[in-house]
Amino acid sequence: MKKVDIIIIAGILVASLLAFVAISQFQARASSDLEVVIKHQGTVIKTIPFNRDTDEVFQYEADDERNVVTVKNGLVSMTEANCRDQICVKTGEISKVGEIIVCLPHKFTVEIVSKTQAAELDSIAE
């Protein structure tokens, strides 16, 4: 191990730590106007207002691709999918703003967004 190596590895660790902090700050500021946004191939196909009492199962089928999203007890999860890698199902439950479940083979995403923060982000992006 030389100096360069230590600097680079420490840099990676520090960068990831900073990113963690930034993300959790962002989550802490989130208000109560959360919604679950479900997208297929980049287009929003469904939004569900999200809070502790939301109890909804959303099933989506396109061609022979099938994804089932369950919102219950303040948790969102992909309970079923017929994709080959099952990564989306294994991702488990998400509950905080900015968290996302991705089903890459089906180009299907489930994200939790805050309506106001999403608007802020959009204005920054523009």
Added chain:
Amino acid sequence: MNTNYTKTRMLVLISVLVAQGMILGFIEKMLPMPFIVPGAKLGLANIVTLTAIYLLSFKQSLSVVVLRVLLSAVTFGSLSSFLYSLSGGILSLLVMAMLFKVLGDRINLITVSITGAVAHNLGQLLVASIILETPYILTYLPILMVVAIPTGIFVGIVARFLITYLKRTRFIS
């Protein structure tokens, strides 16, 4: 040494590295790995990329990466998996080749490997966030960066064995 002779040797070495990369990628898919975070994997194919960077020219390394990704996609994958592998593969190649060119032996091969793993994650997440039109995918980056350290160490150690061995065989002058 005759130039044609050297050329043929290089062609053989590139082809063998491409074949090894494809098989390593295939083996990796069959390995039962603990699920830590979406997208986390060992990155065994990076062994081959590292070997190419240390033994071949940049152009030759680039052809090793592009051919491996292309042939793997045609054989086992799909169009979107091709885009993810290509973006990750090329970005990690660029970063690792740059580190090696600038620092050479002053940087540990294992650090090059770790940085390559991080670059691979970044490339894939960027392409995924473009294809799926959601920047939130990038929130997976911090944890993937941490996971890249142990996997990068493992890949770096294996690559070091391979490079040392290939140098000793004097197959390439």
